Amino acid sequence: MTSPSETSVLASRFSIGLTGGIGSGKTTVANLFAARGAALIDTDLIAHRLTQPDGLAIPAIRDAFGPQFLTATGALDRARMRSHVFANPAEKSRLEAILHPLIRSETERQAREARGVYAIFVVPLLVESGSWRQRVSRVLVVDCPESLQVERVMQRSGLSEAEVRAIMAAQASRAQRLAAADDVIVNDGDPGRLENEVDRLHAQYVSLSGKSA
CATH class of the missing domain: 3.40.50.300 (P-loop containing nucleotide triphosphate hydrolases)
Incomplete structure (x- = not known):
């Protein structure tokens, strides 16, 4: 919402x-x-940053899905997660519940600061x-x-x-x-x-x- x-x-x-x-x-x-x-505000880029090593979403993803869904560097293992959520819609909803509020918050912040035409x-x-x-x-x-x-x-x-x-x-x-x-x-x-x-x-x-x- x-x-x-x-x-x-x-x-x-x-x-x-x-x-x-x-x-x-x-x-x-x-x-x-x-x-x-x-002025560009890219929600996919925001999502990538949130799921990089030490990204804001990483602790919640680790707690919800387990460390097996992280790479050796601590980023989201996107390929593994993609296969997982494609096979299980409930898991997709769980991931979205973590990511979407963070994406919305960062989108709003960037919108406030945007200076383009x-x-x-x-x-x-x-x-x-x-x-x-x-x-x-x-x-x-x-x-x-x-x-x-x-x-x-x-x-x-x-x-x-x-x-x-x-x-x-x-x-x-x-x-x-x-x-x-x-x-x-x-x-x-x-x-x-x-x-x-x-x-x-x-x-x-x-x-x-x-x-x-």
Whole structure:
């Protein structure tokens, strides 16, 4: 549940919720907007930091799941945890109960300190969360063919096609994301087209924010 203070912070300025399926290129697109003056707040990056060695979430994860879910350096063993929660929805809920309040708190802190022309919240599970749509001014979906998603993730992660498709199946569908979108950027591997789309939307967002770039 979103706290009143968080809602006021996020609603106090023009903001974009950026999302897309795994392998769609969210980070690439977000960085292009950042280069043009947007402030980035990446919830996935926040989650990674919380689960690094000595991260704020590590003690609670160790207590709830056991030390076998940590690496030798004390970070979350993401591969092992991913397999565990995919096989057990109750365990997924238990992990989310640890991570989500910490992510919300850090998101709010970064939103207070953001100084860009407008803010972009990068939220991989924006559609699935059910609450983000009310917390941002517009939703931007980074889209690409599902076959390209699979290819990209296999190349960067070493996961099998079956593993990648299992992750995709656990996320909102491509149709669900597109239905939730105010704006869509197609990231099909054409850098020039991608830059042009970011330029177009950046100009639109600056205008809507009431600020100058």
